[in-house]
Amino acid sequence: MCIIYLIAILFSLTAEQCSSKLIEDSSQSFTERMHAGKTSFVYFGNHVNPTIKLFMEQLEMSADALEDYGISVVKVNCSKDAIPNYCTGEELMTKAYLFRGSEVLRSFDIDTVFDVNAIVSHVLFSVLFNEVRYVHTPAELLRVESTAKQNSDIVVGHIPVLGLPEHRALMETAFVYGTKYQFVQTTGSLVLKHMGVVDPSSSQARLWFLHCKGISRQSDPCPSTPMRKPLNTINIHTFLQLMEAPLVTEEVVDPSEVDVVHMHLGVPVLYLFSQPQTEHLDRATAQTLAMQLRGEVGVVLIHRNSPNVETPLKYNAAYRLPQEDVKYFTLKSTDDVVKLFKEELLQDHKLEEEEEDEEHWSDPDILDDEVSESVYRDRDLMLDLESVVELTSDTFQKTVTQDEITVVLFYFKWDAVCMAFIQSYIEVADALEGMNGVHLAAVNCGEYTDICSDQNVTSFPTVLIYQPMSAAQLYRGMLGTKSLHRFILLSLVSSPTHLSSSAEVMSFLEGDLYSKHVYLTPVRVLGLFSSTHDTGVTSFEEAARILRGETILGLFAHKDAEQWMEGLSVNLPALLVSRGPGVPHEVYSLPSSSPTDLASLIQRVKLDRFAELTVENLPWYLELGKPLLLLFIGKEDSTESTEALAEIKQPLSAGQLDFFLPCWIHLGRTPVGRSILEKYLGFVPPLPALVMSRLKTGGEVFLFPPERLLMAKNILQWIQDVENGQEQPAGKSRELVNRGV
Ligand SMILES: *[C@@H]1O[C@H](CO)[C@@H](O)[C@H](O)[C@H]1NC(C)=O
Ligand SMILES: *[C@@H]1O[C@H](CO)[C@@H](O)[C@H](O)[C@H]1NC(C)=O
Numbered sequence: 001m002c003i004i005y006l007i008a009i010l011f012s013l014t015a016e017q018c019s020s021k022l023i024e025d026s027s028q029s030f031t032e033r034m035h036a037g038k039t040s041f042v043y044f045g046n047h048v049n050p051t052i053k054l055f056m057e058q059l060e061m062s063a064d065a066l067e068d069y070g071i072s073v074v075k076v077n078c079s080k081d082a083i084p085n086y087c088t089g090e091e092l093m094t095k096a097y098l099f100r101g102s103e104v105l106r107s108f109d110i111d112t113v114f115d116v117n118a119i120v121s122h123v124l125f126s127v128l129f130n131e132v133r134y135v136h137t138p139a140e141l142l143r144v145e146s147t148a149k150q151n152s153d154i155v156v157g158h159i160p161v162l163g164l165p166e167h168r169a170l171m172e173t174a175f176v177y178g179t180k181y182q183f184v185q186t187t188g189s190l191v192l193k194h195m196g197v198v199d200p201s202s203s204q205a206r207l208w209f210l211h212c213k214g215i216s217r218q219s220d221p222c223p224s225t226p227m228r229k230p231l232n233t234i235n236i237h238t239f240l241q242l243m244e245a246p247l248v249t250e251e252v253v254d255p256s257e258v259d260v261v262h263m264h265l266g267v268p269v270l271y272l273f274s275q276p277q278t279e280h281l282d283r284a285t286a287q288t289l290a291m292q293l294r295g296e297v298g299v300v301l302i303h304r305n306s307p308n309v310e311t312p313l314k315y316n317a318a319y320r321l322p323q324e325d326v327k328y329f330t331l332k333s334t335d336d337v338v339k340l341f342k343e344e345l346l347q348d349h350k351l352e353e354e355e356e357d358e359e360h361w362s363d364p365d366i367l368d369d370e371v372s373e374s375v376y377r378d379r380d381l382m383l384d385l386e387s388v389v390e391l392t393s394d395t396f397q398k399t400v401t402q403d404e405i406t407v408v409l410f411y412f413k414w415d416a417v418c419m420a421f422i423q424s425y426i427e428v429a430d431a432l433e434g435m436n437g438v439h440l441a442a443v444n445c446g447e448y449t450d451i452c453s454d455q456n457v458t459s460f461p462t463v464l465i466y467q468p469m470s471a472a473q474l475y476r477g478m479l480g481t482k483s484l485h486r487f488i489l490l491s492l493v494s495s496p497t498h499l500s501s502s503a504e505v506m507s508f509l510e511g512d513l514y515s516k517h518v519y520l521t522p523v524r525v526l527g528l529f530s531s532t533h534d535t536g537v538t539s540f541e542e543a544a545r546i547l548r549g550e551t552i553l554g555l556f557a558h559k560d561a562e563q564w565m566e567g568l569s570v571n572l573p574a575l576l577v578s579r580g581p582g583v584p585h586e587v588y589s590l591p592s593s594s595p596t597d598l599a600s601l602i603q604r605v606k607l608d609r610f611a612e613l614t615v616e617n618l619p620w621y622l623e624l625g626k627p628l629l630l631l632f633i634g635k636e637d638s639t640e641s642t643e644a645l646a647e648i649k650q651p652l653s654a655g656q657l658d659f660f661l662p663c664w665i666h667l668g669r670t671p672v673g674r675s676i677l678e679k680y681l682g683f684v685p686p687l688p689a690l691v692m693s694r695l696k697t698g699g700e701v702f703l704f705p706p707e708r709l710l711m712a713k714n715i716l717q718w719i720q721d722v723e724n725g726q727e728q729p730a731g732k733s734r735e736l737v738n739r740g741v
Helices: 001-018 027-036 050-067 116-127 138-148 165-175 189-194 234-243 276-293 335-360 369-374 396-402 416-432 449-454 481-491 502-509 538-546 559-565 595-606 618-622 639-653 672-681 712-723 733-739
Strands: 021-025 039-045 073-078 096-101 104-109 130-136 152-157 182-186 206-210 224-229 247-253 269-274 298-304 317-320 327-328 405-411 438-444 462-467 469-474 524-529 552-555 575-578 586-591 628-633 663-667 689-694 700-703
Touching: 001 327, 021 027, 039 050, 039 116, 039 712, 050 116, 073 575, 096 116, 116 317, 138 152, 138 182, 138 369, 138 712, 152 189, 152 628, 165 224, 165 672, 182 189, 206 700, 224 234, 224 247, 224 405, 224 733, 247 276, 269 276, 276 298, 276 335, 317 335, 396 438, 396 462, 396 663, 405 416, 405 481, 405 700, 416 628, 438 733, 449 524, 502 524, 524 559, 524 595, 538 552, 538 639, 538 672, 552 712, 575 595, 586 595, 628 639, 628 672, 663 672, 672 689, 672 700, 689 712
Parallel strands: 021 073, 039 073, 130 182, 152 182, 247 298, 269 298, 405 438, 524 552, 628 663
Antiparallel strands: 039 096, 096 104, 152 206, 206 224, 269 317, 317 327, 405 462, 462 469, 524 575, 575 586, 628 689, 689 700
C-alpha cells in the first residue's frame, strides 16, 4: 500500500511543480486585493519547517482546484512584507485566512486544512455558508425541512470526518446544485439515529435525499431516500439524477421496448403489468414498490390493453438488470419483490461495486502532471471533439468492429480528471490525424451508461483499444499525451513480429526493423523456440498480444534459433532482451507458463536492472516490491555522478544487490526527485546521495553517510550495517506517505 501512496505523492508533487496558480502577494498587491472584494484564501508565513513546507505544497495544489470556483489562493511572506495584524512576528505561523474583500470569513489552523481535499472542502463550506446548513440535532434538521416543504428538496450529507475526499465531493456538489437543492451537512451521530442508521458509530460518510418539494402539509414528513453507494462526485451526481426521475413511468409497449433513464444510469428496472379493471390498484402497488426501491430500481407500469404489449398473461411482472435481458416472473406479493431485489439482485451488484472500488482505488491518485495541470481548468468549456468521433449506442458496435484500430475513451463529463484528460486525448487525435487505420473515438458514459457497462468500464477515464478479431485492450499507462501517443503507435506493430531467418532476427534486435520506433522504445524482446511446434509458442503469442502497445516483441521459432544460444548457459526456449544497438543482449530461459505469467515475466525482464527512475516508469519498478537502493544525482552530469553510478554497477553485476532494486534519479530530468529526497530526510544532503528505502517493512529510510566515499566496498559494508541494525534510519517514508492518504 505504502508504495502506491508514494506514487500518489510523487505525482502530486510533479503536478505542483508544473502548474502553480498560487499567488505571492506583496503589501501593495495584498492591499489591492482587499479592496477588490473578491474571495481569497491567504496564508501568511514566515519561517518554513517540514510541516509548513508540506502545507504549502498542498496550498499550491488547492490553488488550481479553487480557481474554478473563483477563489484565489495567496501566500504572503511576512519576512519580506510585514502585513499589520496578520504578520504577528511569530517564527512559525500556523493559521490561514479566508477573506471576502477585507473581511475575514474564517480562519483555519493549518492542522485543519492539512491537504488539498481538506482545503477545498473547508473553503467551499465556508463560502457556501448561506447555502449549506450545518445541523447537529434532529430538531435542527426538522426546522430546515419545514422551510423546505413546497419549495425544494434537501440533500443531507453526514460527514463524520471533515476534510476528507467525501467532504470535498459533497461541497463540490453543493457548489454545482446549491441553487436547486437545499444542502445540509451534519457530523454528529444524533442525526444518524434520526435517519434510522442502525450503527451510528460507524465512520462511513452517508447521503440522503429528502423529498420535501412535493409536501404541501406542514404536518407531513418529507420522505427520504438513502444513497447506498460510496460518496464520490460521480455517485452523487447519478443519485441526484435518479431522484429527479419519475417515481413510476407508465408505458404501453413490451418491457424490452421501454427506455427509461435508469437503464442508462446502470440501475435495474422493474416492470409491472396492469389490467384495465385493476388499473388503480396496480398503480398504487407500483407506487408503493417504487417508494421502497427508490434510488436503486426504476419502476415501470405497463398497460396490457395496448396491442403493442405481447407478454403472455401468465406473467404479471418482469425485471431487467443492467447489461442483461428482460426476465419475466409472476408476482405474488409486493414483499416478495422487495425481497428479491434487496436480498438477491441488488446485493450481488453492491458487492461487485465494492470490489470494483477496491481494485480501482489507485486510479484517481495517479494523476500525471498534464492531467492535474488542467483539472478544473476546462470544466466549463464546451467539448470540441472535432478530431474525435463521439459514439452512441447505435454507432458504437459498428465503429469498433469495422476499422483497423479504434481507440475509445470512456469518460464522464462530470469528472474533472476526465475533462482534463480529454484535452490530452484531443492532442493525441490531432497528432495522429491522417494516419491510416487509426481512429479516435469517445463515449460519454453519463449519457450512454449502457455501452460503458457492456464494455465493463467501471473507472473513469478508461481507454480501450479495439481491433477486429481480438479482445479490447486496456490502456494502462499514464493519462498524458506522450504516453498514450506512444501506446497507440506501438499498438500498430504486430505483436509478436514473426521472424523467419537469423538475418531478420539480427535486424530486429539491432533496431533496424521498426527503426522509426526506436525513439518510442529502444527495447526489443525476442522469444526463441526450436520449432513452431514447441508447445510454448502459443503461450508466447498470447503473452505478446497482452503486451501489445507496451513492448515490441519478436518470435523466432526455427531450427536456427539454437545458433543464438551458442556459448551461453541457457537452453531453448529462451528470451533475449536487447536494449539497443551496442548493448550486450540479456538471455533468460523461458519456463512453460500461462500467457499472463509469461507477460509479467517479460515485463520484469524488460526493466533495466539499474534503471533511471522517471515519473513514467516508476510504477513498473515499484510493483516489484523490492527495497529501493536509490541514487540521487545532481542536475549537472558531473564526474562524481558518473563514478557513483559505476561504483554501484560493480556489486550489481556481481549479483550482490539482488535483494534490492537499484536505481537512480537525475534531479535535472526528474525534478520531483528533490522533493522526494527532502521528504525522506527532511533536508537535501550533498549530491550524489545514496538512500535505501524499505517501503515494505516499516518504511524506514537510510542515508549512506555523506562523509564516506561512495565506493563499491563501502556501499556493501553500509548495506550490511543497515541489515544488522547498526545504522540509524534517517527518516521514515511512511510518515510522509500517510499524510497523502
Ligand atoms: C520567506 O522568505 C524567506 C527569505 O527569502 C525564506 O527563507 C522563507 O522560506 C520564506 N517563507 C515562506 C513562508 O515562503
Ligand atoms: C465483461 O465481463 C463479463 C464477465 O466477466 C464477460 O463475460 C464479458 O465478455 C466482458 N465484456 C467485455 C466487452 O469485455
